[in-house]
Amino acid sequence: MEKVRSSVTNFFGRVPLSYTRFSLTQQTDGDASQVEMKLADDEECGDQAVVEHVVKPRNGNNHSKSLCFKILFASLIFLIGFLIGYLSYRGRSEYALPKPNNDHNGDSDDLSDPEVFIAPETSNILYWGDLRSMLETETAKSTSVFTDTIKKWSEKSSEAEPAKEESVANWIHDEFSNIGLDKVWNDEHYVRLQDAGSSLNKVTVLKNGQEVIKVISPTTYVAYSPSTSKSGGLVYCHYGRKQDFITLSEKNVNVTGNLVLVRSGLISLSEKVKNAEFFKAIGVLIYPEPSDFAFPGDASQIINAPFGHAHFGTGDPYTPGFPSFNHTQFPPSESSGLPKIPVQTISSDDGKNLLEFLDGVNCPSQWGVQCMLGPKLKEANSVTLEINNVLAEKKIYNIFGFLRGFDEPDRYVIVGAQRDAKGPGVAKAAVGTSVLLEMAQILRNLVKNEGYKPRRSIVFASWGAGEFGSVGATEWLEGYLTTLHTKAIAYINLDSTVQGSGTFRASASPLMYSILKNTMNEVNVPASSYTLSSLFNKDDSKFEDIIVPFSMEDAAYPFIAYSGIPSVSFSFKKDSKSYAYIGTEMDTFQSLQSLVDIDTMCSTVTQIAGQIILRLTHDHKLPLDYDEYNGVLLRSAMALSKKYATLKEKGLSVKWIYSSRGDFKRASDTLTREFTDSDTDDKPMLRSLNDRIMKVEHNFLSPYVSPKDTPFRHIIYGYGNHTFTALMEHLNLADTNNQLFDEDLFRNQLALFTWTIQEAANALSGEIWDIDNEF
Structure with missing residues (x-):
């Protein structure tokens, strides 16, 4: 507009005419509307050519010149008005709501199909x-x-x-x-899937191998348990965690060849079965302890046998790593997470009754249960578990x-x-x-x-x-x-x-922590005026106290650990x-x-x-807080640092873990600065930055294991030798049982864990020409 004023001043101020260009440009989503006007020394106004480069005397042909100036000025005003109207119309049309495409019968779920997405030109403008x-x-x-x-x-x-x-x-x-x-x-x-068989599953307590003392017939079953019958002694193993089995070993209680009785909770049912298999038990019985659960009102403190599944994995265990489609020609396949020993849930009352049969060493005081550990039984000598489940x-x-x-x-x-x-x-x-x-x-x-x-x-x-x-x-x-x-x-x-x-x-x-905190600060506790954040501010508790580890039974778990x-x-x-x-x-x-x-x-x-x-x-920027992973990686490095002496003895160091974590920190800081300096109207740039954030979680999936054989590939939250948990457990063997420590295996674990972090740092940095790391 300054150039327009200058041109008009040239006309009315009698200054020399020159070649002048102006543009009124509207840029929305990359569209540009541009109008140009040239006022040149060889342009004509009507039939009157303007050819002079000097100011004419005021007493010259003033009538012709005046007419020319008026026509030009009127044309200029008309063009300015037209542009204002056009811009106003475009502004209104861009913020009109689109018509929804109510295609309710489509059968494609490819959300990247261009026929599915005909996106409007603008996003929300709400605060x-x-x-x-x-x-x-x-x-x-x-x-x-x-x-x-x-x-x-x-x-x-x-x-x-x-x-x-x-x-x-x-x-x-x-x-x-x-x-x-x-x-x-x-x-x-x-x-x-698996259904209950035509006859109920049974737990039978026998005396002298023949006389029936007690029969338990649960009304439910545990999916994917093998259909078989096993008999042996009975051992109580608290929650069935690894440390619980280790405690039994320390008390010289033999699990091998016996069934184990565990209470539900703390870890998934399938993990309890996996641990029992590892310590060579022949079957598992799981009961809910009422003190671990919440009941409505004055309800009876009795819990019936709950349904569950024993697959140490996720999805259809007969198509591990690939989807189950109809009439596929894939070879027969089974998940390695399918249990090899029978498992059954029983009611809380039945669990207590079985505890009363146990004899032998007293339960550890820290378990908070007054009982014997077994495998000996009072008035009996064996327990039989019979499973009749069928596949369908x-x-x-x-x-x-x-x-x-x-x-x-x-x-x-x-x-x-x-x-x-x-x-x-x-x-x-x-x-x-x-x-x-x-x-x-x-x-x-x-x-x-x-x-x-x-x-x-x-x-x-x-x-x-x-x-x-x-x-x-x-x-x-x-x-x-x-x-x-x-x-x-x-x-x-x-x-x-x-x-x-x-x-x-x-x-x-961790990427979701900030979103969760902000949400808790704005949503009220039901039927109160206090926000949810008050639940972790009382009693000196912290936000971290509301965060519990993912259970394998959680439907969100395969999203983070597998995908x-x-x-x-x-x-x-x-x-x-x-x-x-x-x-x-x-x-x-x-x-x-x-x-x-x-x-x-x-x-x-x-x-x-x-x-x-x-x-x-x-928001323009995805509110996934990638910086939270810096703390996660730092804690991992510090945990390894506590084993400095053991690592040094093996000729190893935590230097490269700290180096890769440092690269991740620098990459996250750089990305934050790029967002701060970015233009919110530059959509391609914002999309590129957001894509780097989106891929952070995926970059922590180990690329060195198969999704078929090791589906939970996340190095922090997954399961398998590629995880940090497995790495630390293996390293601990160097101090507790050096004969079981495999140095070559550990070196591979450490190298691949470190390089996965380094790859995540490189991906967060952006393009390869923006990466400046020394390997």
């Missing part, structure tokens, strides 16, 4: 405070719908078993479609719906809940499903009615066969692993989120204890209602998950 307020308002409107949805789910899930899976899946599909999501589709798999091939469904992002539709946040349950499953599955459906409705309302434009897409997932070890979720991950690690931002798990009230616990990737996708699970509990009835026939609506206000708790869960989703889809 976070306004968006959070909208979420609270929408959630408040829907508080009373959760119990209705749970009851509908219960009606569908109570149908005959053969029709149950398909009926509930179709209902979820219809619900997603009715909400008006941008696309709804199904994902089908043919998997091998079944068709399962994953149901998806999504809301399309406006800036980066091919980047998406996934939120999911398992749909199936053994027994009523209200706390286990119905609560998560009701929150999933209502959250889809709320977020759709924000987009449709409130003008929210998420930068990235949101995928809502209802998983099949979750009870058997996250089978549906894992088969989907296996089917789209190559795509997901470059496009999936995070996973939020809604299973078993309401198990009480008053205490909040979460399992999360390298940042994940979070959370739940409300009573006195930090798990709900007693999960996995049993007592997990009913009435039981949960007598424990908590279901609507209030579900509304709070929706607020937490909703805020996490909105934070991940609202």
Whole structure:
């Protein structure tokens, strides 16, 4: 505009004319609209050529010149007005909401399909405070719908078993479609699950090998247990952890050739079985100890035998590492995590009765149980475990719906809940499903009615066969692993989120810690004015106290440990204890209602998950805090430093661990500066920086192990010789049992662990020409 004024001044101030160019440029999403006007010494005005380079006397042909100037000035004003109108129209049209593509019957879940994504040119312009307020308002409107949805789910899930899976899946599909999501589709798999046999499993206490003293016939079973019969003595092994078995060894209690009795909790059921196998037990009995669990009201302190699975892995154990599709021609394959010894859960009362049969050495005082360890039995000499489970091939469904992002539709946040349950499953599955459906409705309302434009897409997932070890979720991950690690931002798990009230616990990737903290600072404790952060500020507790390790039974676990996708699970509990009835026939609506206000708790869960989703889809910069991993890596290096003398004796050093961790720290600091200095309107640059953040978790998957043989490849949170935990356990053998220490194996563990960290640092640094590391 300054050039325009200068040109006009030239006309009216009688200064020499010169070649002048001006442009009015509007740049939105890379589009440019440019208008040029030339005022040159050889241009004509009407029929009058302007050829003089000097100022004419005022008494010259003033009439012709005046007419020329007026025409030029009028043309200039017209062009300026036209440009102002054009820019105004473009501004209005860019912020108009797009028409949703309600293709509810599509069967493709390739979210990178260009026909699926026709993204508008702009993203949201809402401030976070306004968006959070909208979420609270929408959630408040829907508080009373959760119990209705749970009851509908219960009606569908109570149908005959053969029709149950398909009926509930179709209902979820219809619900997603009715909400008006941008696309709804199904994902089908043919998997091998396990059912109870025609006759009940049994535990029999015998005298002299023939006389029956006691028979236990549980009404449930443990999936993937071998169908066999084993007899032997009985040993009590507390929670079945490795340290518990080591304690037995120190007390000269022989586990080999005997069955073990353990209580549930602290570690997954499958891990208990794995440990028992390692110490050469021939079978496992698992009972719930009432003191470990929370009960509703004045309920009887008795817990029936819970359902569980014994696969030390995830997904369909008969297609490890690859998805279960129909009529595949793959060779027969079995997961190495399938148990080789029989396992059965029993009730809390049956567990106590078996304890009374034990004789021998007293239990350690630190176990807090007055009992004998066995394997001798009072009035008896053996226990027989008989399993009659049968394998069955079944068709399962994953149901998806999504809301399309406006800036980066091919980047998406996934939120999911398992749909199936053994027994009523209200706390286990119905609560998560009701929150999933209502959250889809709320977020759709924000987009449709409130003008929210998420930068990235949101995928809502209802998983099949979750009870058997996250089978549906894992088969989907296996089917789209190559795509997901470059496009999936995070996973939020809604299973078993309401198990009480008053205490909040979460399992999360370090990348999700900051999001979790910020959310806890803004969501209130149910039925109070205090934020959730007050739960870890009281009694001198810290945020770290609410973080618990991922369980292998957690549906979020395969996302982080197998696929390298940042994940979070959370739940409300009573006195930090798990709900007693999960996995049993007592997990009913009435039981949960007598424990908590279901609507209030579900509304709070929706607020937490909703805020996490909105934070991940609202900001220019992904709010995944990659800097948190600096602390994780530093603690690992310090743990190794405590073994300095042992390492030095082997000719090894922690120098390279500290070096790779230092490179990761420098890379994270550099990336933070790049974000600070970046232009928020430079979308290609922002996308490039965000992609580096997205891949941090995936870069901690070891590239040196097979996803088929070692699915949990994460070096910090996985299982296997590639992990830091395995490395430290092996190094400890050098001090405790040097004959078992394999120096070559340890050197490989240390080298590959170190180089995985170095690769993560290099990837975070950006392009190869930006990396300045000395190997």
